[in-house]
Amino acid sequence: MTTSTSARKSLQTTLEGPVLRRKYYAQTMDDSAKGRKVAWCSNNIPGEILDAMGVTAVFLENYATVIASKRLGSGFCAAGEKVGFSQDVCGYARMLMGYVLAKNESPEAPYGGLAKPDFLLVNAYSCDSRMGWFAAMSRALNLPLHVHDGLYQPDRGDDSPAAVAYAERELRNLITFLEKQTGNAFNPEKLRERQKLARQTSDIMYDINQLRKKVPCPMGAADMFTAVWPAMYLAGTKECEDFYKRLLAEIEDRIAKGTGIVPEEKFRLMWSGLPFWYDMSLINYVEKFGGVVALESFYRTRERRLPPQDTDPIRDMVLSSIRQRSFPMTISGSIDDLVEAVEEYKIDGVILSFNPSCRMLYVSQRELQNSLEAKGIATLGLECDMADERTYSEGQVKTRLDAFCERLLAKK
Amino acid sequence: MIKEFNRVLANRHQVAAEWKKKTGGKVIGVLCCSVPEEIIHAAGMLPVRIMGAEEENTEADLHFSTSVCPYCKSCFDQALKGRYDYLDGLVIPNVCNMIKAMYGFSKLLLKIPFVYFLEVPQRLSENGVDFFAGELARFARALQVFGGKPISGQALTRSVSLYNENRILLAKACEMRQKPVPLISGSEAQEMVLASMLMPKEEHNRLLAGLLDNIGNRGDAPQAGVRLFLSASILDNTSFLGQVEECGGMVVADDMPSGSRYFTGLVNERERPLHALADRYLNKVACPRKMLPEERLAFVSAILNGADVKGALVYSMRACDPHLYEYPILRQYLGERNLPVLFFRGEGTEAERGQHKADIEAFIEVLRG
Numbered sequence: 001m002t003t004s005t006s007a008r009k010s011l012q013t014t015l016e017g018p019v020l021r022r023k024y025y026a027q028t029m030d031d032s033a034k035g036r037k038v039a040w041c042s043n044n045i046p047g048e049i050l051d052a053m054g055v056t057a058v059f060l061e062n063y064a065t066v067i068a069s070k071r072l073g074s075g076f077c078a079a080g081e082k083v084g085f086s087q088d089v090c091g092y093a094r095m096l097m098g099y100v101l102a103k104n105e106s107p108e109a110p111y112g113g114l115a116k117p118d119f120l121l122v123n124a125y126s127c128d129s130r131m132g133w134f135a136a137m138s139r140a141l142n143l144p145l146h147v148h149d150g151l152y153q154p155d156r157g158d159d160s161p162a163a164v165a166y167a168e169r170e171l172r173n174l175i176t177f178l179e180k181q182t183g184n185a186f187n188p189e190k191l192r193e194r195q196k197l198a199r200q201t202s203d204i205m206y207d208i209n210q211l212r213k214k215v216p217c218p219m220g221a222a223d224m225f226t227a228v229w230p231a232m233y234l235a236g237t238k239e240c241e242d243f244y245k246r247l248l249a250e251i252e253d254r255i256a257k258g259t260g261i262v263p264e265e266k267f268r269l270m271w272s273g274l275p276f277w278y279d280m281s282l283i284n285y286v287e288k289f290g291g292v293v294a295l296e297s298f299y300r301t302r303e304r305r306l307p308p309q310d311t312d313p314i315r316d317m318v319l320s321s322i323r324q325r326s327f328p329m330t331i332s333g334s335i336d337d338l339v340e341a342v343e344e345y346k347i348d349g350v351i352l353s354f355n356p357s358c359r360m361l362y363v364s365q366r367e368l369q370n371s372l373e374a375k376g377i378a379t380l381g382l383e384c385d386m387a388d389e390r391t392y393s394e395g396q397v398k399t400r401l402d403a404f405c406e407r408l409l410a411k412k
Numbered sequence: 413m414i415k416e417f418n419r420v421l422a423n424r425h426q427v428a429a430e431w432k433k434k435t436g437g438k439v440i441g442v443l444c445c446s447v448p449e450e451i452i453h454a455a456g457m458l459p460v461r462i463m464g465a466e467e468e469n470t471e472a473d474l475h476f477s478t479s480v481c482p483y484c485k486s487c488f489d490q491a492l493k494g495r496y497d498y499l500d501g502l503v504i505p506n507v508c509n510m511i512k513a514m515y516g517f518s519k520l521l522l523k524i525p526f527v528y529f530l531e532v533p534q535r536l537s538e539n540g541v542d543f544f545a546g547e548l549a550r551f552a553r554a555l556q557v558f559g560g561k562p563i564s565g566q567a568l569t570r571s572v573s574l575y576n577e578n579r580i581l582l583a584k585a586c587e588m589r590q591k592p593v594p595l596i597s598g599s600e601a602q603e604m605v606l607a608s609m610l611m612p613k614e615e616h617n618r619l620l621a622g623l624l625d626n627i628g629n630r631g632d633a634p635q636a637g638v639r640l641f642l643s644a645s646i647l648d649n650t651s652f653l654g655q656v657e658e659c660g661g662m663v664v665a666d667d668m669p670s671g672s673r674y675f676t677g678l679v680n681e682r683e684r685p686l687h688a689l690a691d692r693y694l695n696k697v698a699c700p701r702k703m704l705p706e707e708r709l710a711f712v713s714a715i716l717n718g719a720d721v722k723g724a725l726v727y728s729m730r731a732c733d734p735h736l737y738e739y740p741i742l743r744q745y746l747g748e749r750n751l752p753v754l755f756f757r758g759e760g761t762e763a764e765r766g767q768h769k770a771d772i773e774a775f776i777e778v779l780r781g
Binding site for chain 2: 088089125127136145155329
């Protein structure tokens, strides 16, 4: 059993991340108490639209990582399994189904639990788990569920009128649903403001990630896995933008002073896939060898945001998401993306996490590992669930990390 | 005549390769029930369902980890072993995470000239039907370019009609397993459905029509067993249903992609063909990936009506999330209909049979009282 499960952060600004998160959850409770409508959402539901309609969004996958990081995952997962959800399904979903359906069997919920939902919103296009999970929750809680679809486009970039029209209609359907649930009118001006701020923030994130190429590493994954939270859940707010401005300034300062993560940086690693939220201290483990996990593949901002694509904020949202190169959707795209990052960030080795219950990412990991090895890039594959710590064997994982770090040092 | 379906299934690669040699046409592999085969047929090509095999995944194991969907892995293993070398094209729809990932993997690792990703909306809606109809038009254009031949409106109308006829015939044939003294077994019914996915529909319709004309005189009718309902994710061979029969049971009603989901729901022949196809393939294929529980349970309810089953089997592939999430809901629903349920977490391997056999035997004993 590890004594410390959270990662040791090197930057002062990062320490503000958990404070913002706690504040956000407290705010959702407060909103609910004041009668503002609360939506439980899957990731990829556009929070900016909800905000523009006076709806408080609670993102359940994020709450799942909070539970997992407090090492409560197994208790909640077991509760979810007890009500019939297979150990094979997403650890996040099992935890939340345990929270919803088996409260008496579950541990005490972090932050005093979640704000009571009025309705549920799920994104249909990215992950099978979300659909099944939210559909089951909708029945269990007897709450309305809106399914929001979008385009998958593995080859990206199809902005044909039909594709744009479909995506646009889906967003407008979401707005219609929200109008019906809340009685509030959609405020396009508010959405436009949030989009503007979100663009600015995303560009700061891009700049930060560019600076992380520097040697010694000014900001590693131990910080970024925490610091990415505001960008995911507070995007388009001044609070979020200010956080990243401070983070950028601190990174620039560290670069100017030549401050790295370890006293003498001997090798640089990348983390591919989701981390093991219940033991984030693992990210720091390589530091005793002079190593640093300099980059994480999953949350990386890959390019500067496109300027507004249309004066209508909904059409802008659709066109930007289609035309923007974001997360790669095919195995070839993922390989290229990883290899490019290895070169640009001067990475010596890649740790690939194999999270079996996250099918979307898991399916590619073996081939990514094959491709990296074929190019002479050292890799280590670790198979553990991202949320359910019962799948984790700390001793075994660390023994393998020891051997991996020794291998990298020997190559130097 | 039933033996002919078995022959097609057992020799599926040979059947497709022979068709190709004889006609000079192209063979197009499809994954999942969401690809309108009618369009491929109207292009003068033969659509064949991609299926795995009960053998070790020696090639696919090099590219995929242990917990990847056993069905997708097995299909890919077969392709990597060269069993699908006769394919000219492969169509992969936007359905579950595993199947859509196969698009990128197929382009990277297989040498198939035409690999097409069919964008399929992920929820049932009118907006989805309009968009999907447009995607089907785009798919038809891609096939025309690849095949070098136009797809005429008449050809498409004929294909729609031919496939509807197949659905009607399959439904009638599958009803034969529900007779008090069944005229065909559950595994034979599944064999007919699987064969339909692998051979020219004209020929399959001819076989089915002949079978329906003569089935009343069948001398080797199967033994009646304890009547069961089966809800399954992917079962691309008849081993499981055969085993149920060996244990004294009989699947007389099913909810599976290699069963009733393949033929339930006709294409509206009075509508514009592509729009009608979009409506059928989006809204009437009862897959839990895009159908919500209320609609799924309505489908199951229709299947169960009149089937007079004594118990239910639920078989979900290990990594099949849509079915795994649905299971607690389905179990509750079946329980409310006083149907005992036996659940299987499947791997699709021969090795799991021993454990399954013991479980099925015990379940059937309980049902017999």
